[in-house]
Amino acid sequence: xxxxxxxATQDSDNExxxxxxxxxxVSKDSVLPSQLDDFPEGGFAAWSTAFGSFLILFCGWGYTTxxxxxxxxxxxxxxxxxxxxxxxxxxxxxxxxxxxxSLVAGSLYDRGYFYHLVIAGSLLQSLSIFxxxxxxxxxxxxxxxxxxxCSGVALGLLYVPSLAVVSHYFKRKRTLVMTLVIPGSSLGAxxxxxxxxxxxxxxxxxxxxxxxxxxxxxxLLLIACLCMRTRLDPPTTPVNYIAAAKxxxxxxxxxxxxxxxxLVQIGFYYPLFxxxxxxxxxxxxxxxxxxxxVILNVASCVGRVTSGYIAAYIGVPNLTIISAIxxxxxxxGTIGLSSLTSVVILGVLYGYSSGVYNAMVGPLVAVxxxxxxxxxxxMGICFFVGGFGSLIGTPISGVLLTSxxxxxxxxxxxxxxxxxxxxxxxxxxxxxxxxxxF
Numbered sequence: 001x002x003x004x005x006x007x008a009t010q011d012s013d014n015e016x017x018x019x020x021x022x023x024x025x026v027s028k029d030s031v032l033p034s035q036l037d038d039f040p041e042g043g044f045a046a047w048s049t050a051f052g053s054f055l056i057l058f059c060g061w062g063y064t065t066x067x068x069x070x071x072x073x074x075x076x077x078x079x080x081x082x083x084x085x086x087x088x089x090x091x092x093x094x095x096x097x098x099x100x101x102s103l104v105a106g107s108l109y110d111r112g113y114f115y116h117l118v119i120a121g122s123l124l125q126s127l128s129i130f131x132x133x134x135x136x137x138x139x140x141x142x143x144x145x146x147x148x149x150c151s152g153v154a155l156g157l158l159y160v161p162s163l164a165v166v167s168h169y170f171k172r173k174r175t176l177v178m179t180l181v182i183p184g185s186s187l188g189a190x191x192x193x194x195x196x197x198x199x200x201x202x203x204x205x206x207x208x209x210x211x212x213x214x215x216x217x218x219x220l221l222l223i224a225c226l227c228m229r230t231r232l233d234p235p236t237t238p239v240n241y242i243a244a245a246k247x248x249x250x251x252x253x254x255x256x257x258x259x260x261x262x263l264v265q266i267g268f269y270y271p272l273f274x275x276x277x278x279x280x281x282x283x284x285x286x287x288x289x290x291x292x293x294v295i296l297n298v299a300s301c302v303g304r305v306t307s308g309y310i311a312a313y314i315g316v317p318n319l320t321i322i323s324a325i326x327x328x329x330x331x332x333g334t335i336g337l338s339s340l341t342s343v344v345i346l347g348v349l350y351g352y353s354s355g356v357y358n359a360m361v362g363p364l365v366a367v368x369x370x371x372x373x374x375x376x377x378x379m380g381i382c383f384f385v386g387g388f389g390s391l392i393g394t395p396i397s398g399v400l401l402t403s404x405x406x407x408x409x410x411x412x413x414x415x416x417x418x419x420x421x422x423x424x425x426x427x428x429x430x431x432x433x434x435x436x437x438f
Contacts (some may be wrong), residue, residue: 039171046169052227054184056162059217060155062188067091068293069196072277081138084398092394094152099387101156103380109161112234121157122221129214133207168231186301197290244377254368256428258385263421265389267414271350273394279343281405296351303355320360321425326353328418334411
Protein backbone atom coordinates (compact mmCIF):
# COMPACT_ATOMS: atom_id res chain seq x y z
CA UNK A 1 0.00 0.00 0.00
CA UNK A 2 2.85 1.93 0.52
CA UNK A 3 3.42 -1.27 1.31
CA UNK A 4 2.79 -2.09 1.96
CA UNK A 5 -0.15 -2.43 3.60
CA UNK A 6 0.16 -1.89 2.40
CA UNK A 7 1.05 1.11 2.03
CA ALA A 8 -0.02 2.74 2.93
CA THR A 9 -0.33 1.93 3.85
CA GLN A 10 -0.15 5.27 6.29
CA ASP A 11 -0.30 6.81 9.76
CA SER A 12 -1.35 9.94 11.54
CA ASP A 13 2.10 11.49 11.49
CA ASN A 14 2.26 10.86 7.76
CA GLU A 15 -0.84 12.83 7.03
CA UNK A 16 -0.01 15.48 9.61
CA UNK A 17 3.26 16.02 7.79
CA UNK A 18 1.52 16.45 4.47
CA UNK A 19 -0.75 19.21 5.63
CA UNK A 20 1.74 22.09 6.05
CA UNK A 21 2.40 21.84 2.32
CA UNK A 22 -1.24 22.52 1.60
CA UNK A 23 -1.56 25.08 4.33
CA UNK A 24 1.43 27.10 3.21
CA UNK A 25 0.12 27.20 -0.33
CA VAL A 26 -3.33 28.25 0.75
CA SER A 27 -2.09 30.85 3.20
CA LYS A 28 -0.12 32.49 0.42
CA ASP A 29 -2.60 32.19 -2.40
CA SER A 30 -6.12 31.90 -1.04
CA VAL A 31 -8.43 34.86 -1.04
CA LEU A 32 -9.70 33.72 2.34
CA PRO A 33 -6.61 33.39 4.55
CA SER A 34 -8.71 33.74 7.67
CA GLN A 35 -10.01 30.23 7.01
CA LEU A 36 -6.66 28.87 8.12
CA ASP A 37 -6.59 30.90 11.29
CA ASP A 38 -9.83 29.44 12.63
CA PHE A 39 -9.84 25.65 12.53
CA PRO A 40 -13.10 24.32 14.00
CA GLU A 41 -11.28 21.54 15.91
CA GLY A 42 -14.62 19.78 16.14
CA GLY A 43 -18.28 20.12 15.31
CA PHE A 44 -20.66 17.99 13.28
CA ALA A 45 -19.08 18.65 9.88
CA ALA A 46 -15.58 17.98 11.20
CA TRP A 47 -16.35 14.71 12.93
CA SER A 48 -18.62 13.45 10.14
CA THR A 49 -15.80 14.08 7.67
CA ALA A 50 -13.39 12.17 9.90
CA PHE A 51 -15.91 9.32 10.13
CA GLY A 52 -16.26 9.28 6.35
CA SER A 53 -12.48 9.02 5.98
CA PHE A 54 -12.48 6.13 8.46
CA LEU A 55 -15.07 4.29 6.37
CA ILE A 56 -13.16 4.84 3.13
CA LEU A 57 -10.01 3.37 4.64
CA PHE A 58 -12.12 0.48 5.94
CA CYS A 59 -13.43 -0.25 2.45
CA GLY A 60 -10.20 0.60 0.60
CA TRP A 61 -6.92 -0.55 2.09
CA GLY A 62 -8.83 -2.73 4.54
CA TYR A 63 -10.18 -4.74 1.61
CA THR A 64 -6.86 -4.84 -0.23
CA THR A 65 -4.94 -6.22 2.74
CA UNK A 66 -7.57 -8.96 3.06
CA UNK A 67 -6.48 -10.47 -0.24
CA UNK A 68 -4.92 -13.41 1.60
CA UNK A 69 -8.45 -14.84 1.89
CA UNK A 70 -8.88 -14.69 -1.88
CA UNK A 71 -5.36 -16.07 -2.40
CA UNK A 72 -6.32 -19.17 -0.45
CA UNK A 73 -9.75 -19.55 -2.07
CA UNK A 74 -8.50 -19.04 -5.62
CA UNK A 75 -5.65 -21.52 -5.09
CA UNK A 76 -7.83 -24.30 -3.73
CA UNK A 77 -11.16 -23.76 -5.49
CA UNK A 78 -11.60 -21.00 -8.06
CA UNK A 79 -8.39 -20.64 -10.11
CA UNK A 80 -7.00 -24.13 -9.81
CA UNK A 81 -5.54 -23.93 -13.33
CA UNK A 82 -3.31 -20.95 -12.43
CA UNK A 83 0.06 -20.72 -10.71
CA UNK A 84 0.78 -18.88 -7.47
CA UNK A 85 2.55 -16.24 -9.55
CA UNK A 86 -0.62 -15.48 -11.49
CA UNK A 87 -2.89 -15.48 -8.45
CA UNK A 88 -0.67 -13.32 -6.26
CA UNK A 89 -0.25 -10.86 -9.16
CA UNK A 90 -3.90 -9.88 -8.70
CA UNK A 91 -3.36 -8.63 -5.16
CA UNK A 92 0.06 -7.12 -5.81
CA UNK A 93 -1.20 -5.16 -8.83
CA UNK A 94 -4.12 -3.89 -6.76
CA UNK A 95 -1.75 -2.65 -4.04
CA UNK A 96 0.60 -1.10 -6.60
CA UNK A 97 -2.20 0.90 -8.23
CA UNK A 98 -3.29 2.06 -4.79
CA UNK A 99 0.00 3.97 -4.51
CA UNK A 100 0.65 4.76 -8.19
CA UNK A 101 -2.76 6.30 -8.88
CA SER A 102 -2.43 8.30 -5.66
CA LEU A 103 0.09 10.52 -7.47
CA VAL A 104 -2.59 11.53 -9.96
CA ALA A 105 -5.30 11.73 -7.30
CA GLY A 106 -3.15 13.98 -5.11
CA SER A 107 -2.57 16.39 -7.99
CA LEU A 108 -6.29 16.48 -8.82
CA TYR A 109 -7.14 16.98 -5.16
CA ASP A 110 -4.84 20.02 -5.06
CA ARG A 111 -6.86 21.44 -7.96
CA GLY A 112 -10.19 21.14 -6.15
CA TYR A 113 -11.53 17.83 -7.49
CA PHE A 114 -12.21 16.26 -4.09
CA TYR A 115 -15.85 15.32 -4.69
CA HIS A 116 -15.14 14.03 -8.18
CA LEU A 117 -12.39 11.74 -6.86
CA VAL A 118 -14.33 10.41 -3.89
CA ILE A 119 -17.55 9.76 -5.80
CA ALA A 120 -15.77 8.21 -8.80
CA GLY A 121 -13.56 6.07 -6.55
CA SER A 122 -16.49 4.87 -4.48
CA LEU A 123 -18.56 3.96 -7.53
CA LEU A 124 -15.62 2.13 -9.11
CA GLN A 125 -14.83 0.20 -5.92
CA SER A 126 -18.45 -0.86 -5.55
CA LEU A 127 -18.74 -1.77 -9.23
CA SER A 128 -15.49 -3.73 -9.25
CA ILE A 129 -16.52 -5.97 -6.34
CA PHE A 130 -19.99 -6.55 -7.81
CA UNK A 131 -18.41 -7.44 -11.16
CA UNK A 132 -15.99 -9.76 -9.35
CA UNK A 133 -19.00 -11.75 -8.19
CA UNK A 134 -19.85 -12.38 -11.87
CA UNK A 135 -16.42 -13.87 -12.62
CA UNK A 136 -16.53 -17.52 -13.61
CA UNK A 137 -14.24 -20.26 -12.25
CA UNK A 138 -10.82 -20.41 -13.94
CA UNK A 139 -11.52 -17.22 -15.91
CA UNK A 140 -8.40 -15.41 -14.77
CA UNK A 141 -8.75 -12.30 -16.90
CA UNK A 142 -12.18 -11.55 -15.42
CA UNK A 143 -10.83 -11.60 -11.88
CA UNK A 144 -7.67 -9.68 -12.75
CA UNK A 145 -9.57 -6.88 -14.50
CA UNK A 146 -12.12 -6.44 -11.72
CA UNK A 147 -10.10 -7.08 -8.56
CA UNK A 148 -6.62 -6.22 -9.74
CA UNK A 149 -7.19 -3.30 -12.11
CA CYS A 150 -10.53 -1.64 -11.33
CA SER A 151 -10.37 -2.01 -7.56
CA GLY A 152 -6.75 -0.84 -7.56
CA VAL A 153 -7.61 2.33 -9.49
CA ALA A 154 -10.52 2.96 -7.11
CA LEU A 155 -8.18 2.58 -4.13
CA GLY A 156 -5.76 5.10 -5.60
CA LEU A 157 -8.52 7.62 -6.28
CA LEU A 158 -9.88 7.42 -2.73
CA TYR A 159 -6.82 7.24 -0.52
CA VAL A 160 -5.17 10.68 -0.62
CA PRO A 161 -8.35 12.81 -0.82
CA SER A 162 -10.08 10.99 2.03
CA LEU A 163 -7.15 11.61 4.37
CA ALA A 164 -6.20 15.10 3.26
CA VAL A 165 -9.70 16.48 3.74
CA VAL A 166 -9.53 15.80 7.48
CA SER A 167 -6.87 18.51 7.76
CA HIS A 168 -9.47 21.09 6.69
CA TYR A 169 -11.04 20.91 10.14
CA PHE A 170 -8.27 20.04 12.59
CA LYS A 171 -4.91 21.55 13.40
CA ARG A 172 -4.29 21.32 17.13
CA LYS A 173 -6.15 17.98 17.37
CA ARG A 174 -4.93 16.65 14.04
CA THR A 175 -2.67 13.96 15.47
CA LEU A 176 -5.45 12.68 17.73
CA VAL A 177 -8.00 12.63 14.93
CA MET A 178 -5.66 10.88 12.51
CA THR A 179 -4.96 8.30 15.20
CA LEU A 180 -8.69 7.59 15.18
CA VAL A 181 -9.08 7.65 11.38
CA ILE A 182 -6.09 5.57 10.22
CA PRO A 183 -7.12 2.38 12.10
CA GLY A 184 -10.05 2.18 9.69
CA SER A 185 -7.81 0.20 7.34
CA SER A 186 -6.76 -2.12 10.17
CA LEU A 187 -10.35 -2.69 11.27
CA GLY A 188 -11.30 -3.43 7.68
CA ALA A 189 -8.45 -5.94 7.48
CA UNK A 190 -9.99 -7.64 10.52
CA UNK A 191 -13.67 -7.60 9.55
CA UNK A 192 -13.35 -8.42 5.85
CA UNK A 193 -11.37 -11.67 6.34
CA UNK A 194 -13.85 -12.90 8.96
CA UNK A 195 -16.80 -12.15 6.69
CA UNK A 196 -15.23 -13.47 3.49
CA UNK A 197 -13.89 -16.67 5.03
CA UNK A 198 -17.23 -17.57 6.54
CA UNK A 199 -19.19 -16.73 3.39
CA UNK A 200 -16.86 -18.18 0.76
CA UNK A 201 -16.46 -21.43 2.64
CA UNK A 202 -20.12 -21.65 3.62
CA UNK A 203 -23.29 -22.47 1.70
CA UNK A 204 -23.63 -19.31 -0.40
CA UNK A 205 -20.93 -19.95 -2.95
CA UNK A 206 -18.54 -17.47 -4.56
CA UNK A 207 -20.98 -15.23 -6.42
CA UNK A 208 -23.43 -14.61 -3.56
CA UNK A 209 -20.66 -14.28 -1.00
CA UNK A 210 -18.82 -11.61 -2.98
CA UNK A 211 -22.11 -9.79 -3.66
CA UNK A 212 -22.81 -9.71 0.07
CA UNK A 213 -19.38 -8.22 0.64
CA UNK A 214 -19.95 -5.74 -2.20
CA UNK A 215 -23.28 -4.72 -0.68
CA UNK A 216 -21.67 -3.93 2.66
CA UNK A 217 -18.82 -2.00 1.03
CA UNK A 218 -21.24 -0.06 -1.18
CA UNK A 219 -23.42 0.94 1.75
CA LEU A 220 -20.44 2.11 3.79
CA LEU A 221 -18.98 4.08 0.88
CA LEU A 222 -22.34 5.77 0.32
CA ILE A 223 -22.38 6.84 3.96
CA ALA A 224 -18.79 8.07 3.62
CA CYS A 225 -19.64 10.20 0.58
CA LEU A 226 -22.59 11.74 2.41
CA CYS A 227 -20.48 12.48 5.49
CA MET A 228 -17.43 14.19 4.01
CA ARG A 229 -17.31 17.91 3.17
CA THR A 230 -14.45 20.23 2.23
CA ARG A 231 -13.91 23.55 4.00
CA LEU A 232 -10.82 25.24 2.53
CA ASP A 233 -10.20 26.53 -0.96
CA PRO A 234 -7.69 24.54 -3.02
CA PRO A 235 -4.21 26.08 -3.31
CA THR A 236 -3.55 28.05 -6.48
CA THR A 237 -0.01 26.59 -6.69
CA PRO A 238 -0.17 22.78 -6.42
CA VAL A 239 2.92 20.65 -5.81
CA ASN A 240 5.15 20.32 -8.88
CA TYR A 241 6.05 16.62 -8.78
CA ILE A 242 8.58 16.89 -11.61
CA ALA A 243 10.53 19.62 -9.84
CA ALA A 244 10.32 17.72 -6.55
CA ALA A 245 11.60 14.55 -8.24
CA LYS A 246 14.61 16.33 -9.71
CA UNK A 247 15.50 17.80 -6.33
CA UNK A 248 15.03 14.67 -4.23
CA UNK A 249 17.16 12.55 -6.57
CA UNK A 250 20.16 14.67 -5.55
CA UNK A 251 19.56 13.94 -1.87
CA UNK A 252 21.74 10.91 -0.99
CA UNK A 253 19.95 9.92 2.28
CA UNK A 254 16.63 10.05 0.47
CA UNK A 255 17.98 7.82 -2.31
CA UNK A 256 18.91 5.22 0.32
CA UNK A 257 15.43 5.62 1.85
CA UNK A 258 13.88 4.98 -1.57
CA UNK A 259 16.01 1.86 -1.97
CA UNK A 260 15.02 0.73 1.51
CA UNK A 261 11.33 1.29 0.83
CA UNK A 262 11.50 -0.62 -2.46
CA LEU A 263 13.32 -3.62 -0.97
CA VAL A 264 11.18 -3.87 2.17
CA GLN A 265 8.00 -3.73 0.08
CA ILE A 266 9.24 -6.68 -1.99
CA GLY A 267 8.86 -8.89 1.06
CA PHE A 268 6.23 -6.92 2.95
CA TYR A 269 3.09 -8.53 1.51
CA TYR A 270 4.30 -12.13 1.63
CA PRO A 271 2.79 -12.92 5.07
CA LEU A 272 -0.35 -10.92 4.30
CA PHE A 273 -1.03 -12.90 1.13
CA UNK A 274 0.27 -16.35 2.07
CA UNK A 275 -0.06 -16.83 5.85
CA UNK A 276 -3.54 -18.34 5.70
CA UNK A 277 -2.66 -20.69 2.84
CA UNK A 278 0.61 -21.59 4.56
CA UNK A 279 -1.13 -22.57 7.79
CA UNK A 280 -3.75 -24.65 5.96
CA UNK A 281 -1.16 -26.51 3.90
CA UNK A 282 0.73 -27.34 7.09
CA UNK A 283 -2.29 -29.20 8.42
CA UNK A 284 -3.44 -26.61 10.93
CA UNK A 285 -7.20 -26.58 11.43
CA UNK A 286 -9.09 -24.73 8.73
CA UNK A 287 -11.33 -22.95 11.22
CA UNK A 288 -8.31 -21.52 13.01
CA UNK A 289 -6.39 -20.78 9.82
CA UNK A 290 -9.25 -18.55 8.71
CA UNK A 291 -8.41 -16.28 11.64
CA UNK A 292 -4.66 -16.15 11.06
CA UNK A 293 -4.98 -12.90 9.10
CA VAL A 294 -7.24 -11.48 11.79
CA ILE A 295 -4.56 -12.11 14.41
CA LEU A 296 -1.95 -10.48 12.19
CA ASN A 297 -4.07 -7.39 11.51
CA VAL A 298 -5.09 -6.88 15.13
CA ALA A 299 -1.41 -6.82 16.04
CA SER A 300 -0.78 -4.44 13.13
CA CYS A 301 -3.39 -2.05 14.51
CA VAL A 302 -1.65 -2.10 17.90
CA GLY A 303 1.67 -1.42 16.19
CA ARG A 304 0.31 1.60 14.36
CA VAL A 305 -1.16 3.10 17.50
CA THR A 306 1.89 2.58 19.72
CA SER A 307 4.51 3.57 17.14
CA GLY A 308 4.14 7.27 17.82
CA TYR A 309 4.92 6.86 21.50
CA ILE A 310 8.00 4.75 20.80
CA ALA A 311 9.25 7.15 18.10
CA ALA A 312 9.07 10.00 20.59
CA TYR A 313 11.80 8.29 22.62
CA ILE A 314 14.11 6.72 20.04
CA GLY A 315 13.39 8.81 16.94
CA VAL A 316 11.63 8.09 13.65
CA PRO A 317 14.74 6.97 11.67
CA ASN A 318 15.84 4.54 14.38
CA LEU A 319 12.37 3.04 14.74
CA THR A 320 12.10 2.66 10.96
CA ILE A 321 15.36 0.71 10.87
CA ILE A 322 14.38 -1.47 13.84
CA SER A 323 10.91 -2.25 12.46
CA ALA A 324 12.33 -3.13 9.03
CA ILE A 325 14.79 -5.53 10.67
CA UNK A 326 11.95 -7.07 12.67
CA UNK A 327 9.82 -7.51 9.53
CA UNK A 328 12.62 -9.29 7.68
CA UNK A 329 13.49 -11.48 10.64
CA UNK A 330 9.91 -12.59 11.22
CA UNK A 331 9.42 -13.36 7.53
CA UNK A 332 12.47 -15.62 7.72
CA GLY A 333 10.87 -17.14 10.81
CA THR A 334 7.89 -18.29 8.74
CA ILE A 335 10.19 -21.02 7.40
CA GLY A 336 9.63 -22.74 10.75
CA LEU A 337 5.82 -22.46 10.67
CA SER A 338 4.46 -25.88 11.59
CA SER A 339 1.92 -25.58 14.41
CA LEU A 340 -0.94 -23.51 15.70
CA THR A 341 1.33 -21.87 18.25
CA SER A 342 3.83 -20.85 15.60
CA VAL A 343 1.06 -19.26 13.50
CA VAL A 344 -0.07 -17.17 16.46
CA ILE A 345 3.46 -16.09 17.40
CA LEU A 346 4.48 -15.26 13.84
CA GLY A 347 1.18 -13.48 13.17
CA VAL A 348 1.47 -11.30 16.26
CA LEU A 349 5.14 -10.48 15.72
CA TYR A 350 4.80 -9.69 12.04
CA GLY A 351 1.56 -7.81 12.49
CA TYR A 352 3.08 -5.56 15.14
CA SER A 353 6.37 -4.92 13.34
CA SER A 354 4.66 -4.28 10.00
CA GLY A 355 2.24 -1.89 11.67
CA VAL A 356 5.10 0.07 13.19
CA TYR A 357 6.97 0.12 9.87
CA ASN A 358 3.93 1.37 7.96
CA ALA A 359 3.42 4.09 10.52
CA MET A 360 7.01 5.35 10.21
CA VAL A 361 7.47 5.67 6.44
CA GLY A 362 5.61 8.98 6.14
CA PRO A 363 7.28 10.69 9.12
CA LEU A 364 10.66 9.46 7.88
CA VAL A 365 10.16 11.25 4.56
CA ALA A 366 9.16 14.35 6.49
CA VAL A 367 12.46 14.21 8.38
CA UNK A 368 14.44 13.88 5.16
CA UNK A 369 12.61 16.63 3.25
CA UNK A 370 14.53 19.94 3.53
CA UNK A 371 11.67 22.12 2.25
CA UNK A 372 8.26 21.49 3.89
CA UNK A 373 6.49 23.00 0.87
CA UNK A 374 7.71 20.01 -1.20
CA UNK A 375 6.74 17.36 1.33
CA UNK A 376 3.71 16.13 -0.61
CA UNK A 377 5.79 15.56 -3.71
CA UNK A 378 8.57 13.73 -1.86
CA MET A 379 6.06 11.47 -0.13
CA GLY A 380 4.32 10.70 -3.39
CA ILE A 381 7.62 9.71 -4.99
CA CYS A 382 8.56 7.50 -2.04
CA PHE A 383 5.21 5.68 -2.07
CA PHE A 384 5.35 5.29 -5.85
CA VAL A 385 8.81 3.67 -5.77
CA GLY A 386 7.80 1.45 -2.85
CA GLY A 387 4.73 0.42 -4.83
CA PHE A 388 6.95 -1.19 -7.45
CA GLY A 389 8.38 -3.38 -4.72
CA SER A 390 4.92 -4.62 -3.76
CA LEU A 391 4.12 -5.12 -7.47
CA ILE A 392 6.94 -7.62 -8.04
CA GLY A 393 7.39 -9.12 -4.56
CA THR A 394 4.49 -11.53 -4.11
CA PRO A 395 4.45 -12.74 -7.75
CA ILE A 396 8.11 -13.72 -7.40
CA SER A 397 7.25 -15.44 -4.12
CA GLY A 398 4.50 -17.31 -5.97
CA VAL A 399 6.99 -18.53 -8.57
CA LEU A 400 9.38 -19.71 -5.85
CA LEU A 401 6.55 -21.47 -4.00
CA THR A 402 5.66 -23.67 -7.03
CA SER A 403 2.78 -26.12 -7.09
CA UNK A 404 4.68 -28.31 -4.62
CA UNK A 405 4.41 -25.61 -1.93
CA UNK A 406 8.10 -25.29 -1.10
CA UNK A 407 7.59 -22.68 1.58
CA UNK A 408 11.18 -21.97 2.58
CA UNK A 409 12.11 -20.49 -0.81
CA UNK A 410 9.64 -17.56 -0.90
CA UNK A 411 10.12 -16.97 2.83
CA UNK A 412 13.88 -16.78 2.37
CA UNK A 413 13.57 -14.46 -0.63
CA UNK A 414 11.07 -12.12 1.05
CA UNK A 415 12.93 -12.07 4.35
CA UNK A 416 16.29 -11.30 2.76
CA UNK A 417 14.72 -8.57 0.62
CA UNK A 418 13.27 -6.92 3.71
CA UNK A 419 16.58 -7.18 5.56
CA UNK A 420 18.38 -5.67 2.56
CA UNK A 421 15.92 -2.80 2.78
CA UNK A 422 16.72 -2.40 6.48
CA UNK A 423 20.40 -2.21 5.50
CA UNK A 424 19.62 0.62 3.08
CA UNK A 425 17.81 2.45 5.87
CA UNK A 426 20.89 1.89 8.02
CA UNK A 427 23.10 3.55 5.39
CA UNK A 428 20.62 6.42 5.28
CA UNK A 429 20.89 6.88 9.03
CA UNK A 430 24.68 6.68 8.98
CA UNK A 431 24.96 9.40 6.32
CA UNK A 432 22.51 11.65 8.13
CA UNK A 433 24.41 11.27 11.39
CA UNK A 434 27.66 12.16 9.63
CA UNK A 435 25.95 15.27 8.27
CA UNK A 436 24.40 16.07 11.67
CA UNK A 437 20.95 15.93 10.06
CA PHE A 438 19.32 13.95 12.88
